[in-house]
Amino acid sequence: MSLTQIRQGSLVLVDAARVQSRGAFYVAQSRIRQMMTWIWLILGIAIANPILYLISVGIGLGGLIDKSVGPAGVDGVKYLTFLAPALLAQAAIQGTMDETVFPTIEGFKWHKTFYSMNATPLSGAQISYGVFLTALFRAFYTVVLYFGVMWAFGALESPRAWLAIPTAVFAGASFGALMQALAARLEDENIFFVVLGRFVMMPLFMFSGTFFPLTSMPFFLQWIGWISPLWHATELGRNLTYGHPISPTMMWVHFVFLGVMLVVGLYFSARIFTKRLAK
Amino acid sequence: MSNPLISARGLTKKFGDFTAVNGIDFDVYKGESFGFLGPNGAGKSTAMRIIGATSQRTSGTISILGKDPELHGPQIRAHLGVVPQQDNLDMQLSVAENLYIYGRYFGLSRKFVKGKVNELLAFAQLEEKRDAKVETLSGGMKRRLTIARALVSEPEILMLDEPTTGLDPQARHILWDRLFRLKEQGVTLLITTHFMDEAEQLCDRLIVMDKGSIMAEGSPASLIKNYATKEVLELRFGSDRNQEMGAKLRTMCERIEELPDRVLMYTEDGEALLEKIYSADLHPKTSLVRRSSLEDVFLRLTGRTLIE
Amino acid sequence: MFIPMAVAIAEKRVGKLGERVYSGRVPQLLERGFIAFKSSTYMIVISGFVEPVLYLLSFGYGIGKLLPTITVGSETIKYAAFIAPALLATSAMNGAIYDSTMNVFFKLNHDRIYHGMLATSMGPLDVALGEIGWALLRGFSYACAFMAVIAPLGLVESVWGLLAIPAAVLIAFGFASCGMAVTSYMKSFQQLEIINMFLLPMFLFSGSFYPITVFPQWLQFTVNLMPLTHAINLVRGLCLGHINMALLSHALYFVVMIIIGLIFTTKRLNALFMK
Numbered sequence: 024m025s026l027t028q029i030r031q032g033s034l035v036l037v038d039a040a041r042v043q044s045r046g047a048f049y050v051a052q053s054r055i056r057q058m059m060t061w062i063w064l065i066l067g068i069a070i071a072n073p074i075l076y077l078i079s080v081g082i083g084l085g086g087l088i089d090k091s092v093g094p095a096g097v098d099g100v101k102y103l104t105f106l107a108p109a110l111l112a113q114a115a116i117q118g119t120m121d122e123t124v125f126p127t128i129e130g131f132k133w134h135k136t137f138y139s140m141n142a143t144p145l146s147g148a149q150i151s152y153g154v155f156l157t158a159l160f161r162a163f164y165t166v167v168l169y170f171g172v173m174w175a176f177g178a179l180e181s182p183r184a185w186l187a188i189p190t191a192v193f194a195g196a197s198f199g200a201l202m203q204a205l206a207a208r209l210e211d212e213n214i215f216f217v218v219l220g221r222f223v224m225m226p227l228f229m230f231s232g233t234f235f236p237l238t239s240m241p242f243f244l245q246w247i248g249w250i251s252p253l254w255h256a257t258e259l260g261r262n263l264t265y266g267h268p269i270s271p272t273m274m275w276v277h278f279v280f281l282g283v284m285l286v287v288g289l290y291f292s293a294r295i296f297t298k299r300l301a302k
Numbered sequence: 303m304s305n306p307l308i309s310a311r312g313l314t315k316k317f318g319d320f321t322a323v324n325g326i327d328f329d330v331y332k333g334e335s336f337g338f339l340g341p342n343g344a345g346k347s348t349a350m351r352i353i354g355a356t357s358q359r360t361s362g363t364i365s366i367l368g369k370d371p372e373l374h375g376p377q378i379r380a381h382l383g384v385v386p387q388q389d390n391l392d393m394q395l396s397v398a399e400n401l402y403i404y405g406r407y408f409g410l411s412r413k414f415v416k417g418k419v420n421e422l423l424a425f426a427q428l429e430e431k432r433d434a435k436v437e438t439l440s441g442g443m444k445r446r447l448t449i450a451r452a453l454v455s456e457p458e459i460l461m462l463d464e465p466t467t468g469l470d471p472q473a474r475h476i477l478w479d480r481l482f483r484l485k486e487q488g489v490t491l492l493i494t495t496h497f498m499d500e501a502e503q504l505c506d507r508l509i510v511m512d513k514g515s516i517m518a519e520g521s522p523a524s525l526i527k528n529y530a531t532k533e534v535l536e537l538r539f540g541s542d543r544n545q546e547m548g549a550k551l552r553t554m555c556e557r558i559e560e561l562p563d564r565v566l567m568y569t570e571d572g573e574a575l576l577e578k579i580y581s582a583d584l585h586p587k588t589s590l591v592r593r594s595s596l597e598d599v600f601l602r603l604t605g606r607t608l609i610e
Numbered sequence: 611m612f613i614p615m616a617v618a619i620a621e622k623r624v625g626k627l628g629e630r631v632y633s634g635r636v637p638q639l640l641e642r643g644f645i646a647f648k649s650s651t652y653m654i655v656i657s658g659f660v661e662p663v664l665y666l667l668s669f670g671y672g673i674g675k676l677l678p679t680i681t682v683g684s685e686t687i688k689y690a691a692f693i694a695p696a697l698l699a700t701s702a703m704n705g706a707i708y709d710s711t712m713n714v715f716f717k718l719n720h721d722r723i724y725h726g727m728l729a730t731s732m733g734p735l736d737v738a739l740g741e742i743g744w745a746l747l748r749g750f751s752y753a754c755a756f757m758a759v760i761a762p763l764g765l766v767e768s769v770w771g772l773l774a775i776p777a778a779v780l781i782a783f784g785f786a787s788c789g790m791a792v793t794s795y796m797k798s799f800q801q802l803e804i805i806n807m808f809l810l811p812m813f814l815f816s817g818s819f820y821p822i823t824v825f826p827q828w829l830q831f832t833v834n835l836m837p838l839t840h841a842i843n844l845v846r847g848l849c850l851g852h853i854n855m856a857l858l859s860h861a862l863y864f865v866v867m868i869i870i871g872l873i874f875t876t877k878r879l880n881a882l883f884m885k
Contacts, residue, residue, distance in 0.1 A: 061800070068807070079814035084673070087820050091677045102676075214653055221657040229668035239675045244667075356728060356883055375884075376633050376731040380620035384729040390722035394646040403645060406638040407730040409619040455616035455730070 042144040050145065050153020054126065055160060069118075069165045073110060073172040080234070081106050081176070098236060100180065100265050107178035108187055108260030109233040111169050112253055115191040117224075118165040119199030122158035124219070127206040130154070137300060147297030151207070155200060155289065162195040163188075173264075180265040187260040194256030197281045200288025207295040227251045232258075255280050305368075307332050307459060307490055308353060312362035315348050322348040324514035325362065332458075335491040337505030339498065339596060341606070345514040346494035347387060350463050353492065355379050367458075380408060383452030387463040389444045391436045397447055398423065398432045405454040418454055425480065426450035442473025446480065453484075460484060461492040466500060478503055498596035510600060517603040522596055529602045530594035531556055533572035537565045537579070537586040547584065554578060559601055568598070620731040631876055632735040639727075639740025640747070658705050658748065659755045662697040666760070669693055669819065682821060687767075687850065694765040695849040696818035698756050698778055699841040702749050704809075706782035709745035710789030711805055715796060717741075718882075725883065734879035738872060742786045749782035750775070768851025777848055777861070781841040784864035787871025794878040812838045837867060 042049065058065065085102030097105045130137035130150070137150055166188050173179055202219075209215050230240060230247040231254035237245055248254035255277040261267035262274075269277075306329035315323040323345040330336045338346040351357035352364060355371035355378045364371065371378050392400050401422050405415030423429045426446040431439060439447065445465065452460060465481070466474040481504055485491060495501050501508055502522045510517045510525070518525055535555075539547045541563060548560035555575055557568040565586075569575045572591030579586070601607060623629050647655075670690030680692045717723045727737055753775045760766055766774075789805070796802055815829070816822070816838040822830050833839050844860035847853065 064800075064803070071807075072810075075811050075814050080819070083815075083824055084677075084820050086824055087680070088673070088676045097676060217654045217657045221660055222653075225661060225664050229664050234668065235672035235676055239672055241671070354729060358884055373630075374624075375630055376623065376733060377617065377620045379729065380616040380731040381614070382729075386725060386729070388722065390726040392642070392646075392723050392726070393721050394649070395642075396649075399645050403638070403642045404726070404730065406641060407635060407727055407732055408616040409633070409635060409638070409731065410615055414615065451726075456614050457616070458614065 043146075046145045046149030047152035047156060050140065050150050051156040051160070054154060054157040058122075058157065058161065065161070066164075066168070069114070069168045070172065072114065073169045076110055077103065077107065077172065077176050077178070081178070098261065098267055103176065104178050104180060104265050105261070106234065107173045107176070108191075108264045109231070109253070109257040111166060111173065111187060112191045112194050112256035112260055113228060113233065114169045115162045115166045115195030115256070116198045116227075116253055118162040119158040119195035120202050120224070122161045123154060123199045123203035124206045126154050126157070127203050128209060128212050131207065131299060132209075132212065137296070141300045147300040148293035150300075151203065151293045151296035152289070155196075155203060155292065158199045158203075159192065159196055162192050162199070166191045166195070178264070181263060184264040187263040190256055190259040190263065193281055193285075194252045197284035197288065198252045200285050200292055202288075204288050204292035204295055207292060207299060227253050252281060252284060304332065306330055308364070308366050308492075310349075310353075310362065310364040313349070313352065313359055313364055314361045315345075315352060315357065316360045321514050323352070323359075326509070326511075326514075326516050328509055328516070328519070330459075330490065330492065332490055333488045335485050335493065335504055335506045337501045337508030338492075338494040338511055339496070339501045339505075339508050339600070340494075340511035341496050341600075343513075344496075344511040346511055347463050349511075350461055350492065350494055354382055354384050354461055380455065381458050383455065383457035383460040385445075385448050385452045385460070385462040385465060387467065389448050391444060391447060391451070393436050396433050396435055397428055397439070400436060400447060401451055401454055404451045408455040410455065415454065418456075422450040422453060425453070425483075427476070440473070442469050442476060445469060445473070445477060449477070449480065457489075459490045459492060463494050464496070465493065466495075466497065474500075498600070501596050510596075510603060512600075512604045512606075518599065525596060525599045526594050530598040531568040532570045532594060533568075534592055534594050534598060535567040535569060535572045535575050536590040536592065537567065538563065538588045539565070539586050547586075550584065551579070554582075557602075561607070566598070566601070568594070616731060628733075628735060631733040631880065632739075633732050635732045635736040636739050636743055638732075639736065640743055642740075643744035643747070658701070659752050661704065662701040662756050663759060665697050666690065666694055670765075673819070680820065682850070685850075688765070690763070691765045691767060691850075692846075693819055694760045695774060695846040696816075696842045698753060698760075698774060698849075699781055699845040700813060700818060700838065701752060701756065702778040702782045703785045703838055703841060705749050705752055706745050706784075706786035707789045707805065707809065709748065710742065710786040711793045711802055714741060714790050714793045715799070715802055718794065724879070728879075728883045734883060735872075735876045738787075738790060738875040738879060742783065742790060742872075745786040746779055746782055749786075750779050753778035766849050768849065770851045770853055771849040774845045774848045777844050780861060780864050780868075781844070784837065784841075784867035784871070787868050787875060789871075791871045791874035791878065794875060794882065812836050817842055837863065840864070 081103035085106065088097065088102045096102075130140075140150055141147060170185070170188055206215070226247055230244055231237070231251040232248050233253065237248040237254060240248070258267070258269060258273070259277050262269045308328075308330040310329075311327050312325045313323055313327070314321065314325050326349065338344075338349060340346050348357065352359050352371065353366060355366070355375040358372055366378050367381055369378055392403065395403060398419050401419045402415050405418055406412070423432055426449065428443060428447060428450070431443065436444065436447070449460075449462070449465070462481070466477055469477065478500075481491065485504075491504070493500070493504055505522060507519070507521050508525070509519045518529065520528065537547070537551075538544070544562065544565050545560050548558060548565045551565065551567060552558050555567040555569045559566040559568075567575060576589055576591065597607065620633070623633055670693060674689040677689050679686045680689055681687075682692070724737055728734065757766070757771075757775060761771070792805060793802070815825075815833050816836055817833065822833050822839070825833065840860040840863045844857055847857045847860075
């Protein structure tokens with residue numbers, strides 16, 4: 024008969040100080056390992072998505088639009104070039120959101136894994152950061168893949184276009200952090216998903232100047248773009264990929280907006296995680 | 303005796319190569335409380351589902367109220383109240399709505415079902431929970447609601463698959479009390495269980511099943527009488543010494559069972575046997591004299607315990 | 611002899627067509643839908659209607675500025691009027707798919723409420739038709755609501771457009787019955803994702819936002835095989851008043867889908883619950 028041995032004692036085996044300094048990475052490590060079981064599906068979607076959108080909307084609809092607007096172009100360029108950076112930012116936001124919201128609800132409600140993690144020396148804040156880091160990782164490779172597809176479609180005009188990769192990830196991080204904080208507070212997720220999907224994500228996707236310049240919307244709808252991380256990231260992305268003009272002030276506004284969102288999101292997420300786990 | 307309500311001969315059910323129910327025969331009569339006792343995987347639930355006309359047999363015959371469930375599923379199910387092993391209440395509805403809509407599924411009129419709902423809420427002691435969502439109920443309450451739901455069509459046969467598995471002792475006793483009341487009203491009960499105390503409490507007659515076959519049949523008292531002694535002496539010598547001591551004790555009683563954690567000695571007089579053991583200078587760490595139970599019957603028949 | 615009411619009701623169906631799988635309890639299942647609906651959150655209810663309106667507002671207005679008109683055959687149509695029927699067809703599809711996949715998967719594997727239903731004197735076809743019937747009622751009300759938005763905006767060019775509402779219900783029926791059939795074979799939530807992987811390309815390439823004639827021949831051919839293309843062509847034809855025999859073939863496509871879906875759903879439910 025094999026019995027488990029309990030004689031060393033946790034004081035000898037567990038290096039609590041080490042866990043305290045690197046806990047978030049341990050959490051991220053285990054989450055990334057889980058992600059690897061679906062990695063081919065995730066990668067497949069990450070590549071197929073931009074290809075489908077760029078062909079269907081960028082080239083299909085774009086061809087008709089380019090004919091209609093003539094040589095002036097949309098914002099001075101081909102419709103495909105105009106559209107691509109917005110889709111890049113959208114992919115980052117969608118990626119981080121999937122990787123923060125679902126694991127957070129799963130950890131607190133569906134499988135309650137956070138509670139067992141918290142029974143080890145890991146703190147609530149570390150679990151929160153760990154989930155967030157995993158999401159960043161996913162956003163990063165999604166965006167890199169997307170960027171590769173954009174390049175293949177010839178949608179990049181500026182030599183510093185690659186800088187759109189970090190700005191897109193930045194937007195994903197900001198929104199993801201905020202959504203993670205929200206998801207951590209949830210009791211009833213069914214309504215949340217519907218509200219999130221149809222009253223938050225959809226309008227952001229549709230009204231952030233993604234498919235057409237924000238200024239062509241009636242003024243009373245433009246505010247959706249102003250508070251949308253997607254619009255801020257899209258403006259930056261357009262500047263970087265084809266030189267869409269942005270004043271220095273607006274450049275600051277975009278970065279500060281996303282930065283504040285990121286800090287606030289991370290702060291509240293860590294706080295809510297800690298509180299909910301201690302409840 | 304009158305004709306049986308349910309009658310099975312050579313009833314067999316195979317899933318691919320696996321034989322879940324292996325040629326069993328049994329009859330259930332009106333008003334009796336009939337049990338299937340056996341460990342998990344003995345084929346009890348499969349047998350129940352065939353009776354419930356939601357599973358088709360591989361061979362053999364079965365008739366329920368004179369009908370073949372394969373040909374007359376809906377008509378047979380109209381006679382039955384089914385309490386499945388896993389509660390499958392409608393989570394989107396309240397307690398009262400669950401009862402109401404279930405009655406409607408049988409095609410019963412709104413007026414009839416509405417009256418029935420009040421009656422069943424009282425029966426299940428859930429009147430205060432009438433408008434509560436099912437999610438908020440405790441395990442015992444959910445179970446009572448499932449039983450009440452099964453009664454909404456006034457079935458002649460109530461089928462309960464592991465009715466108290468997962469409930470705490472108090473909730474079990476409340477449930478047993480409700481089932482006794484139904485029995486008193488003449489409802490035929492069909493119960494599967496792997497708890498010997500439940501089988502002893504609720505069943506007039508039962509079959510002991512293992513690996514798809516019937517090992518024995520009879521009333522709880524007659525089974526104990528036929529397959530066990532009156533009393534059992536349970537001894538513990540510590541996990542590494544039980545076997546060794548068992549060998550020494552073998553000659554001192556009618557039958558002995560050495561389990562990993564204890565030794566069971568079958569005898570007509572437990573106290574006297576214990577005296578004998580002490581006087582032989584054998585000192586168990588703990589000792590207990592008890593009446594024989596269906597657990598001992600099962601151990602005798604299969605060499606295994608009911609709960610593993 | 612005393613005969614319980616439930617038994618008397620069940621006996622009445624003996625000898626009727628399909629008595630072993632169908633007991634005529636669709637109204638009771640719709641009743642369940644209404645009871646559950648009463649306590650559901652209104653946010654969820656409105657949300658199904660919001661989606662096509664957002665698309666219409668965004669694409670109709672925003673893209674409409676870049677691309678004011680679209681030419682179909684010899685006719686020039688406002689861009690918003692071109693996409694509105696497509697959005698109606700797509701939302702009929704989305705609603706039906708949601709109701710018959712996510713919803714059904716949960717009831718089947720998580721709450722197991724079909725197990726409870728099928729322990730009564732109902733049969734699997736009752737459950738399938740009841741579930742689909744509820745999806746259609748919802749689809750019908752969303753279609754009416756969307757019509758009430760686009761008609762006053764002048765985006766429905768013909769009175770034939772009224773027929774777009776029953777057409778939307780037909781489309782929803784086709785998708786719901788096939789959706790339920792597919793879902794009944796699914797074992798995990800991840801597998802359900804496969805359905806979404808079909809929906810997105812279908813949505814992007816079925817001519818919602820521009821005529822598929824811009825595609826090369828081979829792609830047009832593939833796109834023409836997909837159900838959403840037929841749905842859009844049917845609704846668009848009615849809204850624009852282009853009435854011809856082709857509309858009938860689009861409708862027929864969905865009739866076939868309904869029949870195939872129902873046969874597989876009933877078979878599969880029978881196998882799942884009567885095994």
